[in-house]
Amino acid sequence: MTGPASPQPLLEIRHATRIIDGEVPTTLVREVDLAILPGEFVSVTGPSGSGKSSLLYLLGLLDLPTVGEVLVAGEPTSGLDEDARAKIRLTHLGFVFQFHFLLPEFTALANVMLPMRALGKLDEDEQRARAMAILDQLGIAAHALKRPGQLSGGQRQRVAIARALANDPMVVLADEPTGNLDTASSEQVLQILRRLTDEQGRAIVFVTHDLSLAARADRQVRIVDGRIADGGPSRVDG
Amino acid sequence: MRLILDIAWTHISSRVRQTLVGLLGVAMGVGFSIMMAALMEGSQRDFVSELVDSLPHIKVSDERRSAPPQPAEVAYRALEVVGLSTPVIRPGIKNPYAIVSMLEAWIDGTVAPSVETRAIIRYAGRDTAASVIGIDPVREPKVSKLATQIREGTLADLHKASNAIILGDKLAAKIGARTGNSITLVAATGDLMTATVVALFHSGVAQADETQAYVLMKTAQILAGQIGLVNSIRVRADDIMGARDLATRIEAATGYKSVSWQEANEDLLSAFEIRNFIMFTVVGAILLVASFGTYNIISTITHEKTRDIAILKSLGFQERQVRRIFLLESLIIGVAGTLVGWALGYALCLALGSIEFKSPFMDVNRLPIYYTPKHYLLSASVALSASGIAGFLPARKAAQVQPVEIIRGAS
Ligand SMILES: Nc1ncnc2c1ncn2[C@@H]1O[C@H](COP(=O)(O)OP(=O)(O)OP(=O)(O)O)[C@@H](O)[C@H]1O
Numbered sequence: 056m057t058g059p060a061s062p063q064p065l066l067e068i069r070h071a072t073r074i075i076d077g078e079v080p081t082t083l084v085r086e087v088d089l090a091i092l093p094g095e096f097v098s099v100t101g102p103s104g105s106g107k108s109s110l111l112y113l114l115g116l117l118d119l120p121t122v123g124e125v126l127v128a129g130e131p132t133s134g135l136d137e138d139a140r141a142k143i144r145l146t147h148l149g150f151v152f153q154f155h156f157l158l159p160e161f162t163a164l165a166n167v168m169l170p171m172r173a174l175g176k177l178d179e180d181e182q183r184a185r186a187m188a189i190l191d192q193l194g195i196a197a198h199a200l201k202r203p204g205q206l207s208g209g210q211r212q213r214v215a216i217a218r219a220l221a222n223d224p225m226v227v228l229a230d231e232p233t234g235n236l237d238t239a240s241s242e243q244v245l246q247i248l249r250r251l252t253d254e255q256g257r258a259i260v261f262v263t264h265d266l267s268l269a270a271r272a273d274r275q276v277r278i279v280d281g282r283i284a285d286g287g288p289s290r291v292d293g
Numbered sequence: 294m295r296l297i298l299d300i301a302w303t304h305i306s307s308r309v310r311q312t313l314v315g316l317l318g319v320a321m322g323v324g325f326s327i328m329m330a331a332l333m334e335g336s337q338r339d340f341v342s343e344l345v346d347s348l349p350h351i352k353v354s355d356e357r358r359s360a361p362p363q364p365a366e367v368a369y370r371a372l373e374v375v376g377l378s379t380p381v382i383r384p385g386i387k388n389p390y391a392i393v394s395m396l397e398a399w400i401d402g403t404v405a406p407s408v409e410t411r412a413i414i415r416y417a418g419r420d421t422a423a424s425v426i427g428i429d430p431v432r433e434p435k436v437s438k439l440a441t442q443i444r445e446g447t448l449a450d451l452h453k454a455s456n457a458i459i460l461g462d463k464l465a466a467k468i469g470a471r472t473g474n475s476i477t478l479v480a481a482t483g484d485l486m487t488a489t490v491v492a493l494f495h496s497g498v499a500q501a502d503e504t505q506a507y508v509l510m511k512t513a514q515i516l517a518g519q520i521g522l523v524n525s526i527r528v529r530a531d532d533i534m535g536a537r538d539l540a541t542r543i544e545a546a547t548g549y550k551s552v553s554w555q556e557a558n559e560d561l562l563s564a565f566e567i568r569n570f571i572m573f574t575v576v577g578a579i580l581l582v583a584s585f586g587t588y589n590i591i592s593t594i595t596h597e598k599t600r601d602i603a604i605l606k607s608l609g610f611q612e613r614q615v616r617r618i619f620l621l622e623s624l625i626i627g628v629a630g631t632l633v634g635w636a637l638g639y640a641l642c643l644a645l646g647s648i649e650f651k652s653p654f655m656d657v658n659r660l661p662i663y664y665t666p667k668h669y670l671l672s673a674s675v676a677l678s679a680s681g682i683a684g685f686l687p688a689r690k691a692a693q694v695q696p697v698e699i700i701r702g703a704s
Pocket residue numbers: 075077081082083101102103104105106107108109110701704
């Protein structure tokens with residue numbers, strides 16, 4: 056236990072191991088401990104196939120650890136059913152995937168509004184206004200009514216980030232958000248992510264292969280062969 | 294819910310051709326089902342109403358359901374008498390007019406007595422057996438359609454000659470007699486009677502037109518050799534479908550065998566039931582086949598949209614919400630198909646109903662089409678349930694997609 060001044064982690068993963076059954080069982084993540092604190096800007100690096108994405112899926116409640124526990128705001132999640140986990144994803148977590156994963160038939164604006172509509176907290180006008188505000192913040196308000204197919208890779212990635220922010224999540228998990236962007240666009244995206252932590256106190260965890268980008272995080276987590284080699288837990292109890 | 298509808302709509306509206314094919318499948322299923330049901334029920338109703346019109350709703354006859362108890366049976370309870378020979382002469386209904394006025398006072402409907410006997414009609418040297426029915430020309434129109442079936446002359450012409458007779462038109466044609474001709478009737482007793490043909494009738498039922506003749510009651514009584522005989526009382530009930538119950542009550546009150554039209558045509562009515570069963574089976578099968586199209590479309594969409602489903606679920610959509618999307622899609626196809634099918638079915642009914650053709654067996658020269666909202670609602674409910682099932686199966690599968698597996702696979 057650290058001192059009482061230490062804040063409650065937003066996301067916490069304890070002694071988690073994820074093994075995929077198959078003809079040859081594969082261990083994606085081994086005995087990982089990690090805690091994400093409010094306002095933290097965390098980078099995750101590691102060789103290809105080391106388990107970075109797998110770790111992010113566990114943190115994002117998209118996947119379940121075979122052994123271990125994931126806590127959201129101090130609450131264990133292993134006992135929750137699929138619907139309850141979906142609800143947490145919707146309200147508290149934002150995901151940006153390496154490939155943008157937008158709905159192709161919907162405009163950028165509609166894609167950003169999607170999680171808001173699913174949550175149903177705001178009325179339609181408020182949703183639209185908020186989505187436009189986020190798009191504006193990311194510098195793509197002008198493209199709000201275009202469909203993903205009419206946008207460049209960097210624009211799509213920013214729409215995906217906007218969508219991840221839709222319900223004002225406490226943590227945004229981004230898997231190689233700059234993966235297929237040029238240096239300038241990568242720089243832009245990184246600045247956007249950085250600003251999101253600074254301004255709103257939410258935490259960002261992003262996976263990247265670019266060590267110079269990773270170096271600009273508050274904390275650098277390095278994963279090798281499914282284990283955290285460096286930059287480990289901020290605080291893990293139990 | 295609006296969101297789910299929006300997503301469902303983008304899926305099907307971006308697949309216009311596939312959606313139209315599925316929609317048309319449902320529409321044709323619904324349309325043909327309605328047409329078939331209208332035709333089947335139309336012909337059945339047509340047939341039943343002809344049947345009901347041509348026969349009395351209830352016929353009280355001078356028979357009894359079981360042999361009357363014999364004096365020996367009454368005296369000795371252990372005794373049973375079987376194999377009694379039936380009397381040659383029909384006993385007739387006792388106190389027929391008392392029964393007629395009792396029934397008139399009691400039931401909702403009309404009542405008429407008649408005398409049924411048989412005779413041989415002799416004309417131009419040829420003999421033809423006929424059943425001769427003695428009627429009261431005033432009461433008769435209240436219980437049967439005979440008055441409207443008269444082709445030449447009128448029912449009242451029975452009073453115009455002594456021993457006037459009305460022949461079925463086919464019977465007249467068979468013996469070669471026309472109105473105004475004198476024919477000879479040979480009674481069962483062998484007595485001869487000269488009668489004048491005053492009118493012809495055509496009921497449309499070949500059996501009746503070929504073998505029946507109508508005379509006044511007293512003429513029939515003379516033919517039967519029993520003065521004052523009344524051996525059947527016919528009842529036309531206001532409530533046609535209630536005839537069966539009414540017949541039971543009349544039988545209980547009079548002791549005479551009372552046969553409703555339903556009982557008289559039990560075989561036919563049960564044949565209709567089988568026919569209806571076959572119809573519903575075929576209709577169900579048509580709609581089931583139609584729903585395969587829907588199943589195919591929804592499965593295709595769920596396959597093509599696996600990635601989108603993974604996105605939605607990773608964003609926090611719940612399984613049932615994803616399921617609803619695809620269920621809704623199949624219901625949209627089902628509802629639209631049903632509406633188009635209704636229009637198609639109605640159009641088919643109108644088209645079929647307007648075709649004229651000649652049948653050697655019946656007078657009907659148009660197909661009897663029966664229009665009822667029931668057929669439309671029934672086909673809609675079957676089509677929608679089938680669409681629901683057709684959508685549910687792929688929808689359930691789609692909803693179970695594990696987003697992480699799709700996302701892992703894509704990156
Ligand atoms: N469905 C699967 N079945 C078996 N093994 C898998 C499966 N998915 C991933 N793996 C393996 O798990 C390990 C970790 O994969 P993961 O995607 O987490 O790596 P990563 O660090 O994100 O790699 P990259 O930098 O290439 O994205 C890899 O060795 C991979 O081969």
